[in-house]
Amino acid sequence: MKVQSYAAYVNGKWVQAENGNILEVRCPADQELVATVPEMGIADIDQAVRAAKATFLKEEWSSHMNAPTRGKLLREIGRILHERVDELAKLESLSSGKPILETSLIDIHMAADCFEYYADLAAHIAGRQVPLAQQALDFTLREPIGVVGMIVPFNFPLLLASFKVAPALAAGNTVVLKPSEFTPLTALELAKIAEEVGVPEGVFNVVTGSAEAGKALAEHADIDKLSFTGSTNTARSIVHGSSNSLKRLTLELGGKGPNLLFADCDLDQAINGVMTGAFMNQGEVCIAGTRILVQESIFDEFIKRFIPRVEQLPMGHPLDWNTRVGALISKAQLDKVEYFVRRGLEEGGRILCGGRRPQGEVYDKGFFFEPTVFVDLTNDCEVCQEEIFGPVVVVIPFSDEEEAILLANDSKYGLAGGVWTKDIKKGLRAARRLKLGTVWVNNYNLLRVEAPFGGYKMSGFGRELGLEALSDYTQVKNVYVELEDEILYLYD
Numbered sequence: 001m002k003v004q005s006y007a008a009y010v011n012g013k014w015v016q017a018e019n020g021n022i023l024e025v026r027c028p029a030d031q032e033l034v035a036t037v038p039e040m041g042i043a044d045i046d047q048a049v050r051a052a053k054a055t056f057l058k059e060e061w062s063s064h065m066n067a068p069t070r071g072k073l074l075r076e077i078g079r080i081l082h083e084r085v086d087e088l089a090k091l092e093s094l095s096s097g098k099p100i101l102e103t104s105l106i107d108i109h110m111a112a113d114c115f116e117y118y119a120d121l122a123a124h125i126a127g128r129q130v131p132l133a134q135q136a137l138d139f140t141l142r143e144p145i146g147v148v149g150m151i152v153p154f155n156f157p158l159l160l161a162s163f164k165v166a167p168a169l170a171a172g173n174t175v176v177l178k179p180s181e182f183t184p185l186t187a188l189e190l191a192k193i194a195e196e197v198g199v200p201e202g203v204f205n206v207v208t209g210s211a212e213a214g215k216a217l218a219e220h221a222d223i224d225k226l227s228f229t230g231s232t233n234t235a236r237s238i239v240h241g242s243s244n245s246l247k248r249l250t251l252e253l254g255g256k257g258p259n260l261l262f263a264d265c266d267l268d269q270a271i272n273g274v275m276t277g278a279f280m281n282q283g284e285v286c287i288a289g290t291r292i293l294v295q296e297s298i299f300d301e302f303i304k305r306f307i308p309r310v311e312q313l314p315m316g317h318p319l320d321w322n323t324r325v326g327a328l329i330s331k332a333q334l335d336k337v338e339y340f341v342r343r344g345l346e347e348g349g350r351i352l353c354g355g356r357r358p359q360g361e362v363y364d365k366g367f368f369f370e371p372t373v374f375v376d377l378t379n380d381c382e383v384c385q386e387e388i389f390g391p392v393v394v395v396i397p398f399s400d401e402e403e404a405i406l407l408a409n410d411s412k413y414g415l416a417g418g419v420w421t422k423d424i425k426k427g428l429r430a431a432r433r434l435k436l437g438t439v440w441v442n443n444y445n446l447l448r449v450e451a452p453f454g455g456y457k458m459s460g461f462g463r464e465l466g467l468e469a470l471s472d473y474t475q476v477k478n479v480y481v482e483l484e485d486e487i488l489y490l491y492d
Contacts, residue, residue, distance in 0.1 A: 004035040006184070008044070008208050009191035011051035012201025018043050023181055023208065028097035029317050029327040029366040035095075037184050040209040045176075045216040048205045052147045052174040053222045055202030062144045062172035070170055071122035076197040077190075078115035081108060084193075088158065088186055093318035095183045096154055097327035097367070098281045100319050110449065111162035114465070117449040118170035125171060125470060130478070137481040142474040144172035145248060146224030149217045151178050153230045154329050155284040155389075158186035163453075164227045164250075165190070167469040169204065173225075176205045178217050182329050184208045221245045225473070228252070229286075231387075232413075232458050250462030250472050252286070252454055254387040255415030258408035259289035259444060260430060262401070263297045265420035269442065271306055277418060277444035279313060279371050282325045283391040284333075286459075287416035289444055291384060292395045293407055299397045303352065303375070306395075310371045311353050316362060328367040328390060337369050337390035344383040344394075349374040354391070379407050387413070401426065409435045414456030418444040437463075 007014035016022075021039035026032060038044070056062055061070070081088070089103035096103075127140030148168045152160045157179055168175050179187035184206075191206040207213060218226055219241040225248040228238055232253045242249060259277055261270050277289030294302045316323040328334050334357075341355055354372030357363065371391040377384055384394050398404045408417060416438040419430045427441040437455040440446060447453055452466035462472050 003033050004185075006035055006037045006188050006208070008038050008040060008048075009188065009195070009204075009206045010044075010048045011055075011205065012195070015044075017041060017209070023184075023210065025095050025182070025185060027094045027318070027327075028182075028329050029368075031365050034091075035185055037188070037208040039181075040207050040213050042212065042216045044209070045207055045213055045220065048176045048207050049147060049149070049217070049220050049222050051202045052176050052205055055200065056144075056146055056174045061174065061200055061203050064172075067123040067125065067172070070172065071119040073197050073199055074115045074119035074122060074166060074170060077193050078112040078119060080193050080197070081112035081115065084189075085109060088189060090319065091185045091189065092158060092183070093326070095185050096157060097318050097329055098155075098284075099323045099326045101321060101323070102281060107156060107159045110447070111158045114159075114162040114166045114449045118166040118470075121467075121470060122170040125474060127476065135483040137483060139479055141477040141479060142171075142470075143477055145473060145475050146173060147176065147222055148173045148473065149176050149178070149220065149223040149226045151214050151217065151226070151228045151230065152180065152187070154180035154182040155281055155286075157183040158190060160229050161187050161190065163464045163469070164229075165204065168227070168473045169199075171470055171473040173473055174203050174205075176207060176217060176223070178207050178209065178214055181208070181210045215241070218242065219244075223247055225249070227462070232460075235460065250454075250464070251460035252462070252464060253415070253458065253460040254413055255286045255288065255455065255459050256291060256385065256387055256411050256413045257287055257289040257415065258291045258293055258411070258417040258434070260398075260404050260408060260417070260419045261292070261294045261298065261302065262404070262419075262421040262423070262426065263295040264422045264426075265298075266422065266442075267298060267302065267305065270420040271302070271309060273418060273420065273442075273444040274306065275309055275313075278393045279310070279325060279391050280445055282328060282369075283371075284329065284389050285445070286387075287438070287445060289418055290388065290393045291379070291408070291411075292393055293398050293404055294395060295404070296397045296399055299395075303395065307352050307373060310373055313371050315358055315368060315370070325368075325371055325391060328369060331367060333389065334367040334369060337388060337392060340383050340386070340388045340390075340392060341372060344374050344377060344381070344392075347377060347381045347383065349377040349381070349383065349394070379410050385411060401430070405430060405433050409433075412458045415459035416440070416455075
């Protein structure tokens with residue numbers, strides 16, 4: 001494959017870093033060089049933010065009257081994303097290590113769906129009339145916030161960028177997007193599409209770089225809102241760094257998803273859901289169902305059926321259509337997974353399958369790790385409490401509904417989880433009691449652009465997707481119009 005050389009996109013122009021530095025993007029499955037991008041610094045980030053601010057202040061993009069135009073452009077972006085699934089999915093898989101089956105069938109199409117959904121909503125963002133006792137007209141306006149900085153991680157590069165960019169642009173904001181240094185390519189391709197359809201200069205900007213660039217964007221005084229998806233530890237520093245400007249924040253952070261299997265569930269269906277929840281994208285998923293809670297009466301039967309399924313998962317190069325478990329993003333991530341496997345053994349856990357790097361020439365240059373299943377660990381163990389972000393799960397028995405809820409909620413995280421039961425009353429009771437932003441009943445890992453997504457507790461705050469995302473990318477103005485001719489003023 002020919003190595004591509006990319007530029008960043010700022011104020012409608014393709015630019016290199018002021019210092020001339022570049023970053024290499026390599027495939028985590030074999031370390032082959034895929035592309036190069038600029039390694040932008042503080043000065044470059046400042047230039048992008050200033051361009052976005054100047055464009056916003058012109059009010060041409062943010063004007064309420066321009067909403068139909070915004071919708072039309074977003075719809076065109078969605079259409080082109082659907083058309084270019086093959087090339088974008090290949091780029092996504094090569095840079096992230098995730099299977100081409102996932103990027104082709106899920107990631108790129110859902111990103112396109114996101115733009116089309118918010119295209120339909122752009123012209124319908126509105127306030128409300130407020131009834132008052134006196135003779136006056138009172139109403140609210142929903143207005144864009146301003147310049148929105150966005151930082152997205154490596155695991156769903158284009159999809160998570162679309163979750164943020166589409167509603168922000170629909171609402172009339174201008175955007176500076178910083179993708180992960182590991183997976184910046186589809187964000188830059190998105191910028192090409194935005195330019196192609198005619199999104200005005202300065203409205204959508206994409207900057208590339210490492211942690212320095214992300215920090216500069218997060219702390220920039222002219223960023224009115226920052227939307228961040230990533231680790232809880234990084235979010236802490238972002239919250240601290242935002243204190244001077246008091247910018248608005250949306251934080252979508254880590255998770256340690258509980259997946260509750262009750263004795264009356266359809267076990268075959270539940271195991272299919274557990275497989276998806278645990279090993280999709282080789283476990284590099286914030287909503288991954290890595291704590292599998294199984295009622296005692298079906299525990300042995302679950303293990304009997306589950307382990308052979310895990311052992312049969314095909315691992316391999318991300319562009320192989322047979323691959324279901326690809327490569328982890330980096331050596332550092334592989335080291336982290338290995339650390340937690342060691343900790344699990346130290347804490348008394350027993351590995352039923354996996355637990356090591358796979359052997360064979362196809363794996364020698366990549367960051368692969370076998371899907372791993374632990375048992376004999378209690379919920380307070382480090383492996384059960386910390387987000388591993390790899391193909392490692394723990395199966396824990398529970399006795400009854402009450403214990404299942406207590407175990408599931410015994411976590412600092414609260415992003416997503418699942419409940420498997422044929423008893424709809426039990427499923428709804430569990431859904432109400434689980435301290436999670438998303439609860440699936442008899443399904444897992446199912447996100448829809450129409451439905452809100454976000455976390456409780458240390459999994460963050462604010463919401464992506466749905467109407468709720470538009471609320472997070474707008475601010476409310478109240479307008480009062482006096483209708484009386486004669487008014488009694490207190491200080492007449």
